[in-house]
Amino acid sequence: MTRKPELLVVGGVVILAALIVAALLMRKPAIAPIQPPPASSFDAQTKLAGARVVALGDCIVCHTAKGGKPFAGGLPLATPFGTIYATNITPDVETGIGNWSLEAFTRAVRHGVSRDGHLLYPAFPYIHFTRMSDGDISAAYAYLMTREPVNASAPANELIFPLNFRPLLAFWNVLFLRPGEQAADASKDAGWNRGKLLVDGLGHCASCHSPLNAIGGEKSEHAFDGGIVDGWEAPPLNALGSAPKPWTREQLVMYLRSGRASEHGAAAGPMLPVTRDLATVPEEDVNAIAAYILSIQKAQPAVANASADAAAHGEPSPAAQRGAFLFAASCAQCHGPAAPMQSIGERPTLAFSTAVNAPTPRNTAQMILSGNGWHGEDSMNYMPAFSEVYDDRQIADLASYIRATYSQRGPWNDVEATVAKVRKENKAR
Template sequence: MTPGPRLLWGTGVAVVAVLAVAVALMWKPAIAPIGAPPVTSFDAQTKLAGARVVALGDCIVCHTAKGGQPFAGGLPLATPFGTIYATNITPDVETGIGNWSLEAFTRAVRHGVARDGHLLYPAFPYIHFTRMSDGDISAAYAYLMTREPVKATAPANELIFPLNFRPLLAFWNMLFLRPGPEAADASKDVQWNRGKLLVDGLGHCASCHSPLNPIGGEKSGHAFDGGIVDGREAPALNALSAAPKPWTQAQLVTYLRTGRASEHGAAAGPMLPVTRDLATVPEQDVQAIATYILSIQKPRPTDASPVASTSPSAQAQSGAVLFAASCAQCHGPQAPMQSIGERPTLALSTAVNASTPRNAIQMILGGIDWHGEDALNYMPAFAQVYNNRQIADLASYIRATYSQRGPWDDVEESVAKVRKENDAR
């Protein structure tokens, strides 16, 4: 039986309507280029405010390739869907944002649309930046437009089909983008509202510390429940009260500004450069961040209480030898580091007490780079020193010795998986 003319006509109209809506969503007009604004067109106070905004947004972290010029882009950002390369946001006219007007810059920040009209990938966290105030956006623009122009073109993105088809982002934006600033909560004080604005907006903390759904959006109802970034677990920010020693305001502020907290641990991986940026902003900003984060803590689950450790396994006993050879000098109970500089004991480490061994493995494999004269943490890497079995033995020993929680499962398999992920980046 063939469909009648009316059915065919109705189906055709529906298809045309859907296509029209799709085109309307996908198409964004270009904003005319401008001549690069002279540095003298921005006053010193606005540029100073912009430096604060850019530091709070961690812009230099994502937009600077290893060994590259600041803000010149090229950093590979690994996602579950392939690799996205950060763009050049210096005021170079040809390869950066030198010919972008404030209007074009604001549209990119608020709506994820580039000056020429193409849609930006949400690795650029515009779904959070959209909450920034007009003043903060203008200040960030002034600061970036007065940086040293660098001619640098980012490599082409390497995304799987069909996610490499940018127009599909229009539908993603329909699901996850809610443009514009949010009103302050009149029932809360100024510090809490400032903290919420920084955490949910400019700081885009949920981008890393929340699980993602199958299409790369933050999973609804699970904000701050923890995520995976650059092969490391970003801990749940709403479970800080469940740590072996619950986080306090003072400890959280110290950690965010120095990268180390005496009762918790040291920053590593993607979080380390964040703490370097936060060290440059006024302490009142970090106090506000800590106030808001501590206000979103979930009740401690009944099954989160420490579990009595079982006797060390043969694997952990083997790790004891490795620990004595490579770790005890800094982390052993008699090590000077334990009494100098308020270095945290491994018994309080977030990585050691985590539900999976991922972060402990990453710390052993990659350590923490040396930063010269900067007063930051350092730990040598052991990826080239020990094989997977030995790394697993060492992690199991540390877990059995320093945590009251049960042993991790399948540690050697986790080491192999993490090494493979690291090699692919």
């Protein structure tokens, strides 16, 4: 009996050692560096196609730090296991991919393996990019290799043990990586297949819009059921047909290309830069994305009607009553029913807002705290931040009022605690 703890420790050490040895044996060989190919070696048509591929893959969003040079890396990517810093993918020889061959680039995209043989963290969504065609991978390579080289090294990753031991990723790949180009479904038309390839592959939509398991893998049985990214809830993509105002393909295309839809709202948080990229690609691509997303809709639980909800919840809560005064002071100018911005800016009623109708107050709290930054001439999405104006209780009161006034769903629980948590997360980034 007294030896049992010792045996457990020894057994654990043996198992860990076996895993480490096995992982080291699975290390991939390095691919020899090359001299950086001259920009003139890539034809204009291939580079143009590459720009389209890179935009559809949102590469600049993740590989550009705030205030940094495009594609030079350094952006911190927060995960439940620590912080990963995006790498430099400019054609700089020392710190980027300047000495990578197309073979090395393809292996990274399809298998998550760097040129020197070390395994890449799945924050780089190679489990989706692996489905890209060889032509798209070659085009992306041509585009990136003709960008401005930037000498910039990413900070060291800050991950917990043992996830900071890269060889263990080999076991993660066994579970979640299915390498290879995506085959077309012969029973579907070309537009649907194009949409599926963009959503499941290059666009890697499930990376944000699906929940993750304990080791950071997507729960395939809950694909597109919604997730959390950078402190924002990525709403379920398979519930758009059950929104208070069901999405149409035209509205979804407008939203994806402009960042706003007149009957639904404006993009914010991590989704906003995605719409900036999608505005640069051919509309046929976004049409295909929208058509595929609307084809995967699932029936959702029924929501009580307004009268039943009112009967169940009675008078507005004290928090909602306090929030009414704050709304009149700070929000009604744009979001009130008589506000000119409702017609001039085509702002939808908050009754259609995904955030206001969400199961939790997280995104409403984020919008009030963080707002939506100013984007020059494209100012219709602008909303000021109130994080420095109101405290946690006041923002919770505002959120409670908006929920009670504009949604037919019941009140949220623990609103102030959510606001405090979101504010803390935002400050840590």
